[in-house]
Amino acid sequence: MRAPGSVLDMWRLHVAVLVIAVVAQLIDVQEIPIGPAAILLLPLLYAFLLSVLINPHVVGAASKFIRKREVKAASPMIVIAIMPFIAKFGTTIGPSFEELIEAGPALLLQEVGNLATVAFAFPLAIWVFKLRREAIGATFSVAREPNLAIIVDRYGLKSPEGTGVMVVYVVGTLFGTLIFSVMASLSASLGIFTPEALAMACGVGSGSMLAACSGSLSGMWPGMEDTVVALAGASNLLTYATGLYVSLFVALPAVEWLYKKARPDEKPVARKEN
Amino acid sequence: MSAEETTSGSTRIPREKIAVGPTLRDLALVSVLGLALQLLATDISALAAAGGMAGLYVICAAGIVLTRFAPFYLPSIAWISLLGIVATLPFTPWGSAVTSLVADIDFLALSVPALAYAGLALTEREIDVVKKSGWKLLLIAVFVLASTYIGSAVVADIVLRITG
Structure with a gap:
């Protein structure tokens, strides 16, 4: 299953990635503010876009430098390249272990709320939009990096499931702060939720979603800023500590099971990471 | 397990x-x-x-x-x-x-x-999926993010009310 040849043999691929990553890093984070939220442009997005542009399957002329064999070798590199990120992410959870234990039942159970994604978005994807297996990747989670890595591990990124999770990941990265601050303001103005509950819900996504969301809530309840930020932060920590395991052992098997029930006629495709 | x-x-x-x-x-x-x-x-x-x-x-x-x-x-x-x-x-x-x-x-x-x-x-296969159902996936993505927020808020709200 390994890509043919050695590291040196694939120098074009790795040099391309190095150049793209350096350019992306030099452009740096750019923010387009919209009210209290912003459209966030991150280096990882530029890296993705630039590498799509030199992908021979997208831009034919690129095949002079990046050939089909480099494309093939890039696939197994994705999961390896995400590993140091996941390791770093584990090391941010360890030091806060005691705070997580103290976080209490509301925060822990609120993790279950993440499964609402499956309950609402999956039927929409299957019966309204008539999506096929890409619905699995798109709706099993809120599609942050750990969830992306789970899909890559199980199906490969070059699969319908991989495409599904990738689109949600990119949308979340681009518009996540906007969506979360709008949702926070909307649900706060409904008047049916306690500020504490809305603050906890702010933590279900990425760090920038958390910031935009708790910022909006602090705007609604100026006196409660400290409580909002503390609860949202604890919830975010918990999401990152447990989210990977919840989506691996609960959400993904559940979506797979639902998919088999929803599309009983579809033959399971014997797909191999190629 | x-x-x-x-x-x-x-x-x-x-x-x-x-x-x-x-x-x-x-x-x-x-x-x-x-x-x-x-x-x-x-x-x-x-x-x-x-x-x-x-x-x-x-x-x-x-x-x-x-x-x-x-x-x-x-x-x-x-x-x-x-x-x-x-x-x-x-x-x-x-x-x-x-x-x-x-x-x-x-x-x-x-x-x-x-x-x-x-x-x-990426290969043709993935590009085809995006061409064919890209806009649907975009809408799903927005829905996924929004429903995760509401779902978590509902569960947290209920648990907070029960546990005080």
């Missing part, structure tokens, strides 16, 4: 075929790429950045070895995340040392090479 049951019929590569040597070599390569990006993204010294990346490398390498040889299967990223947590638990003798070693490594910069490989790995 029902990991084996729930993954039966998946398309995963059998773990006996995980080639530990080449994977560790490729991991070293991406760690060097990562180091270059850390020097661009942060103000930390080359030595501190190299130390941090080396620390992360060891955690990842141990995770790969466990994925291949542990008595039960967990995906490599689950092992690596678990080892990252265990390596930095504050009440362990090693916790504070590991934490300070990797603390200054920038999160966002670490994810950049993975996305560059991802863009290069």
Whole structure:
């Protein structure tokens, strides 16, 4: 299953990635503010876009430098390249272990709320939009990096499931702060939720979603800023500590099971990471 | 643990075929790429950045070895995340040392090479899916983010009301 040849043999691929990553890093984070939220442009997005542009399957002329064999070798590199990120992410959870234990039942159970994604978005994807297996990747989670890595591990990124999770990941990265601050303001103005509950819900996504969301809530309840930020932060920590395991052992098997029930006629495709 | 049951019929590569040597070599390569990006993204010294990346490398390498040889299967990223947590638990003798070693490594910069490989790995098949149902997936994405927020708020609200 390994890509043919050695590291040196694939120098074009790795040099391309190095150049793209350096350019992306030099452009740096750019923010387009919209009210209290912003459209966030991150280096990882530029890296993705630039590498799509030199992908021979997208831009034919690129095949002079990046050939089909480099494309093939890039696939197994994705999961390896995400590993140091996941390791770093584990090391941010360890030091806060005691705070997580103290976080209490509301925060822990609120993790279950993440499964609402499956309950609402999956039927929409299957019966309204008539999506096929890409619905699995798109709706099993809120599609942050750990969830992306789970899909890559199980199906490969070059699969319908991989495409599904990738689109949600990119949308979340681009518009996540906007969506979360709008949702926070909307649900706060409904008047049916306690500020504490809305603050906890702010933590279900990425760090920038958390910031935009708790910022909006602090705007609604100026006196409660400290409580909002503390609860949202604890919830975010918990999401990152447990989210990977919840989506691996609960959400993904559940979506797979639902998919088999929803599309009983579809033959399971014997797909191999190629 | 029902990991084996729930993954039966998946398309995963059998773990006996995980080639530990080449994977560790490729991991070293991406760690060097990562180091270059850390020097661009942060103000930390080359030595501190190299130390941090080396620390992360060891955690990842141990995770790969466990994925291949542990008595039960967990995906490599689950092992690596678990080892990252265990390596930095504050009440362990090693916790504070590991934490300070990797603390200054920038999160966002670490994810950049993975996305560059991802863009290069796309083939006609994936591009077709996006062309055919891209707009649907965009709407689903917005719905996924919004419903996750509301779902969590509802559960937290109910639990808070019950527990006071």
